[in-house]
Amino acid sequence: MTKLIMVSTTAALLLTSGVLTPQQASAANGTPNYEVKFNLNPSIVVDSSHNLISSVRSQFSTGSSSKAYRVQYMDTATGALDAQGWSDRIRKKSSDSTHQLQFKKRYPITNGDITGALTTAANDGLNSSASGFEFQVDWTFSKQTLSVQYEKDVTVSGYNGSGLNAPNLATSQTISVSNAPSQLKNWTSSGWGTTQLNNSFIYGPIDFKRYEGSFDDYDLDIEVWTILNAAKTGTEDIVEASFKADTLSEATSARTDLMNLLTTKGWLVQSDVLKTSLIMERYAPVAPTPDTAAPSVPTGLAALATSSSQVQLGWTASTDNVAVSGYDVYRNGTKVGTSSTAAYSDSGLTASTAYSYTVIAKDAAGNVSAASNAASVTTLASGGSGTGRLYYTINGSTVSYLEAETVTSKTGTFTQATCTECSGTANMQTANGSGDSDANYLKYDLEVTNGGSFYIYLLSQGPDGSSDSFNVAVDSGSNYQVTTGSAGSWAWKKPSSSISLSTGTHTLYIKVREDGAKVDKIALTKTSSTPSGLGGTALIPSAR
Secondary structure, three states, X not given: OOOOOOOOOOOOOOOOOOOOOOOOOOHHHOOOEEEEEEEEOHHHHEOOOOOEOHHHHXXXXXXXXXEEEEEEEEEOOOOHHHHOOEEEEXXXXXXXXXXXXEEEEEEEEOOOOHHHHHHHHHHOOOOOOOOXXXXXXXXXXXOEEEXXXXXXXXOOOXXXXXXXXXXXXXXXXXXXXXXXXXXXXXXXXXXXXXXXXXXXXXXXXXXXXXXXXXXXXXXXXXXXXXXXXXOOOOEEXXXXXXXXXXXXXXXXXHXXXXXXXXXXXXXXXXXXXXXXXHHHHHOOOOOOOOOOOOOOOOEEEEEEEOOOOOEEEEEEOOOOOOOEXXXXXXXXOEEEEEEOOOEEEEOOOOOOOEEXXXXXXXXXXXXXXXXXXXXXEXXXXXXXXXXXXXXXXXXXXXXXXXXXXXXXXXOOOOEEEEXXXXXXXXXXXXXXXXXXXXXXXXXXXXXXXXXXXEXXXXXXXXXXXXXXXXXXXXXXXXXXXXXXXXXXXXXXXXXXXXXXXXXXXXXXXXXXXXXXXXXXXXXXXXXXXXXXXXXXXXXXXXXX
């Protein structure tokens, strides 16, 4: 354990009269009490277990036992509260079930002018009429400070009961905002303090021990705080002896007596150890290393005209040192949309028109990749409800994914709907109440290169609280029912049995069994393992 290195000051050697000659405070703005505080040399008065040595305990009749506390301060990363003279402290005593919140505003006292400090506080709205506030002059070895403090005991759910239970960041922010006085909440402007507390961090937590004794008929506390050392490689102790008096004359007399005793014993540190300032400095949140790395460039961009007004895009996903958050899609140099996956469907296009596409990857920090390769495509001629003959190459050795909206053709009431949480940002659906009929279907032409028994999964959901269903069929074969997930819940669902797909060409049909059902993506696989999430990258069909 490393001990504090104290630097003595030459301004504090008048032990009989004290360092300062303060004036008695006027009661006009509130009557403070007085807390005298001296620091003791930890290398002399504390043992290696952070306990007071017996001679100090004996001198002040503290006994050998102490009370345990844990404390943490709340402030922004830049110390916005501290810069305005405010502090927000959350303290827990081991034997208590509640936490004590203390909001304190500090005013320097110059040349002992306590009345002047009280007047300054009153001008800030902190006077004797400020509900819940108490006034105290903190009198240390070499200076005085007026503290105007608001304290409240609160029960913190999940952290109550005995023990040193410090709330986490979110809870600390919540209880601070909920219990802060209006003076702090609206300090420099309306809502200023609330904003700071909502954006605050924890400074701490720090544990300390309190020994309770007496001196000259005053209750005297000696606290041993164990905090990070300056290098943050270990800890050191701060030892503080304090007592409270009601009047300045009482505080002055007892302060002189205590200073003389501590000096005679060789225990006194003849300087101020700024405990709170050290905590704010040493427990300041470490700024995260900014993410400046851009995602890799999307590769393999391919574009396929699936109708006279729609183009389907697909590419190889980018990578990032943290995570890729999405992709921006550009048509002829103008951004037309975004995608969270490596696929995009661009609609509303003009028939028989050439377009050029590029894609840029981005991350949550705002870093963007260079543009992908350009993919050129010409939409189909107008006329017809389908997309022509588009074939998906299905290799049974891997899972093959199809975007539901990239159909060979469709009939009936199926429409494409925008869906931000869907793969490809769209799905196919029929309106609830539009009718149940096998004549309403989506058609996908397949070129199977490794035939066998396939499980056909649909990433689907129903329109209401109950599940709905599709029929799945291959070529002219029987219908196989697929029950969807319920409304608001996309789920991968399959028929109860596999379907045979021999090597060669086939046609897959997704038919309406119960109207209102939605399908986002299709997976064909020889294993019964259910796909997860949005599945893998969708195949891009080839036109024939």
